[in-house]
Amino acid sequence: MISIIKVPNIPIIKSVKQFYFSLENELNNLIMDGDILVCAHTPWSRVNGPIYKIEEMVPSNEAIELAKELDKDPKKIEIILQLSNEVVKIGRNVIITENKAGVICANAGVDESNAGLGYALGVPEDPDKLAREIRQFIKEKLRRQVAVIISDTVGRALRRGAVNIAIGVAGIAAMKSEIGKKDLFGYEMRVSEIAIADEIAAAAELLQGQTNEASPFILVRGYPINFEGEENARLLNRPKNERLFN
Amino acid sequence: MISIIKVPNIPIIKSVKQFYFSLENELNNLIMDGDILVCAHTPWSRVNGPIYKIEEMVPSNEAIELAKELDKDPKKIEIILQLSNEVVKIGRNVIITENKAGVICANAGVDESNAGLGYALGVPEDPDKLAREIRQFIKEKLRRQVAVIISDTVGRALRRGAVNIAIGVAGIAAMKSEIGKKDLFGYEMRVSEIAIADEIAAAAELLQGQTNEASPFILVRGYPINFEGEENARLLNRPKNERLFN
The missing domain is CATH 3.90.1660.10 (CofE-like domain)
Structure with a gap:
């Protein structure tokens, strides 16, 4: 089972210091080793640009x-x-x-x-770096080993409605490769790579919200995170030479 | 809190009858009023085309x-x-x-x-219809009022890696409009529509999987589903005159 948990009691954040203070205070009795913390970029951008x-x-x-x-x-x-x-x-x-x-x-x-x-x-210029910094802060201050995803809500070229995506990632591989694994019938998967970090961000949005009911911090618990692999949301951006639509 | 729950003990489904038999048997002690059942289309397509x-x-x-x-x-x-x-x-x-x-x-x-x-x-030609049929089956056989999402895993025009999306929806609005709601500072949201059904499908994929560890049926519990609104995944497809990329 995976649990998606809203971090309660987050005030309107007014400074970088208060951002980290809120994380420390509200996560201390809540966050566990192996959790994935999904942070909307908005409160950070508001206080740090x-x-x-x-x-x-x-x-x-x-x-x-x-x-x-x-x-x-x-x-x-x-x-x-x-x-x-x-x-x-x-x-x-x-x-x-x-x-x-x-x-x-x-x-x-x-x-x-x-x-x-x-x-x-x-959005922050380097959300992967921000994710690493928050992850390090939680490691040092709260002594928990977690993954961090910075999220944003964006529209899509071919589908209506916005969804939450991962723009920064630390402590978890952004993609999961199924290549070489076997399906139900022994057929070997040849192409499948799943954008796990985007799916986790999308899951978090269900509780994160966009309006005054919103909470910027969501915990995703119970997903077997891979601490190895490429901790990099930037690689989810399709590079120019791979773009089919221009 | 939202819970994502894998429906266990699903065998390799070999007929339409067995598809519904598996749903009835394995959901009976598990599914609750208000749950969202996310079904990968694969087992259905395998037995029904x-x-x-x-x-x-x-x-x-x-x-x-x-x-x-x-x-x-x-x-x-x-x-x-x-x-x-x-x-x-x-x-x-x-x-x-x-x-x-x-x-x-x-x-x-x-x-x-x-x-x-x-x-x-x-994929089935009319996954919205399939979602309605499964929802009706659960209502009649198990006496539970739930939503149903039929999912598929697809690539994206501008991002790398595939994600799960909703191709069929019943019992829940596919999109949530934030238009007219107020943000933290009283600013009125003007454009935001969130593709909730796609986000729920993405969340389910974290346990659904693509390989021989896969389970086609996932329950999403604790999301306040809206039984009103447009129960229609087809409206998530951006129509031709709205497509920016061709």
């Missing part, structure tokens, strides 16, 4: 042009461009970019919800 | 041409074409189609694993 006050932005010429094309606020487009490696696609009232974490999604993942009124926040 | 004996296929001219281009077996390409509404993209050793369930994925979701040696199976 990237976060921008929208009205203070000075749009570039590119932002002004794009804003006209999309009928959007050029200051908001400027934020999106600053947090992107590459504009991948423009169309139908939306701008798709590869953000600094390497994830291709609408608006670089820039979000006004849960940012504070008048602010917009993006 | 679509399933083909590969060597008996007679490839069409289109299949022969495509097989040359992709350096694949024309008999396997024929199966893919028969189970597709539309070829969406061809490239890099893979054929992407919209299958009869409306899902855009590699090879129409045709799978040789867990099909039986020499066979290939596809």
